[in-house]
Amino acid sequence: MTKTQPPMIIVVGASAGGMQATANLSAQFPKDFPAAIFIVNHMGADNNGDVLAKVFNESGGLTCEQAHDEQPFQSGHIYLAPPDQHMLLVEGKILVTKGARENRYRPAIDPLFRSAAVAYGNRVIGIILTGYLDDGTSGMMAIKQCGGVCIVQDPLDAAYPDMPQSVIANVGADYCLPVAEMGMLLSDLVRRKLPRRKQPPKDIVIEAEIAQRVLSDLPAVKAIGEQVPFNCPDCGGVLWQIEGDFLRYRCHTGHAFTSAVLLAQQTAKIEETLWVALRMFEERQNLIATMGQSHGSSSSSVSQRVQDSQIHIDRIRAMLKATHKDNHDEVAKG
CATH class of the missing domain: 3.40.50.180 (Methylesterase CheB, C-terminal domain)
Structure with a gap:
């Protein structure tokens, strides 16, 4: 060389x-x-x-x-x-x-x-x-x-x-x-003759340097984007929208997403949260029924509380089914 x-x-x-x-x-x-x-x-x-x-x-x-x-x-x-x-x-x-x-x-x-x-x-x-x-x-x-x-x-x-x-x-x-x-x-x-190379744009240099440093770099991300009201799905930090025609986001710790990937990550986090909520409501429903049997509580009161929990369980299941369908449709589009 x-x-x-x-x-x-x-x-x-x-x-x-x-x-x-x-x-x-x-x-x-x-x-x-x-x-x-x-x-x-x-x-x-x-x-x-x-x-x-x-x-x-x-x-x-x-x-x-x-x-x-x-x-x-x-x-x-x-x-x-x-x-x-x-x-x-x-x-x-x-x-x-x-x-x-x-x-x-x-x-x-x-x-x-x-x-x-x-x-x-x-x-x-x-x-x-x-x-x-x-x-x-x-x-x-x-x-x-x-x-x-x-x-x-x-x-x-x-x-x-x-x-x-x-x-x-x-x-x-x-x-x-x-x-x-x-x-x-x-x-x-690879065998072409090429003209003299030009200086790379400053924003590209900054992003290349961010990848090399492996460190938080708030001034760098501020220099190439504008803060937006979204959070990084990987670390929870705030995101900056990177300037340019192609919609992208970065947090100051280095995570980066295109808009399509950010949406996919948000959807995955929502689904994860819904599964946790479903588990907790089912456990709550079972605990209410167990407490009613153990303490001899009024059967109508226990039954009502169990039914209330079931309403929430059914709603969460419906949301999970909708999320699954949305994910399937996105894959089908690709």
């Missing part, structure tokens, strides 16, 4: 259905591929990322490994974000952090994409593959604003088209194609 000719960087984000899609993509790279590839695939904290690395190493021509903090990277290698940690890029090396979740995930796609955009500007190629909701859209906006290239999987080719569709609708894709056709395109793009 030289200062006059920085490497090309390819950053890839995937969620539901992403293991197969990223494996199909990695199999297309030749051994002499002149760029480094970084992949975030949404996964649970208890997943073993070595399984995915093994699949890539067996199916493709490039060496694949889980990323490590402060690790220098090189072209012709694939680096995977490890479970329950964000993968970020700075000049010439990888950072692996335990920062706040973004869009409910760690690793998340947006932090990687933003950090790559700030560090490498127009030498970044971003790719969004299959997945629910819209993680990756904000990060892809950063890549485009810094002069990079936007590629999305054709929604008709994606197992779950939400994420590619969100990028198309909110950013606009430079290329939209099936995964099977991406290898040839990327081989052409």
Whole structure:
């Protein structure tokens, strides 16, 4: 790597259905591929990322490994974000952090994409593959604003088209194609001659720095947004609406949400609260009946109190059924 000719960087984000899609993509790279590839695939904290690395190493021509903090990277290698940690890029090396979740995930796609955009500007190629909701859209906006290239999987080719569709609708894709056709395109793009890179916008730099610090940063979030009367569903802190056309929110501890993810989180919290309320009303009803039997209370009084509790139980059950239907409809829309 030289200062006059920085490497090309390819950053890839995937969620539901992403293991197969990223494996199909990695199999297309030749051994002499002149760029480094970084992949975030949404996964649970208890997943073993070595399984995915093994699949890539067996199916493709490039060496694949889980990323490590402060690790220098090189072209012709694939680096995977490890479970329950964000993968970020700075000049010439990888950072692996335990920062706040973004869009409910760690690793998340947006932090990687933003950090790559700030560090490498127009030498970044971003790719969004299959997945629910819209993680990756904000990060892809950063890549485009810094002069990079936007590629999305054709929604008709994606197992779950939400994420590619969100990028198309909110950013606009430079290329939209099936995964099977991406290898040839990327081989052409990484060999282009590029103009001199420009300075990244200040707001993107601030958000990239928030992900690196892993610390509360009230001045930073105040600089890029306006406080709103909503609370963070992860930590309970107040939220700031981030300036821009794509509706997003941040709390000062680092949690970040698109409007779609915030709504999904609020719905999940409401459902959790309703289940607790249902359990408590059923326990109360049983306790009233038990006390009536034990103390010889008036049967009509006990019966009335039991009936009153049943009214609340029925209402909560009706709300839970409605919440379940709303969730099912949202998934069906995707």
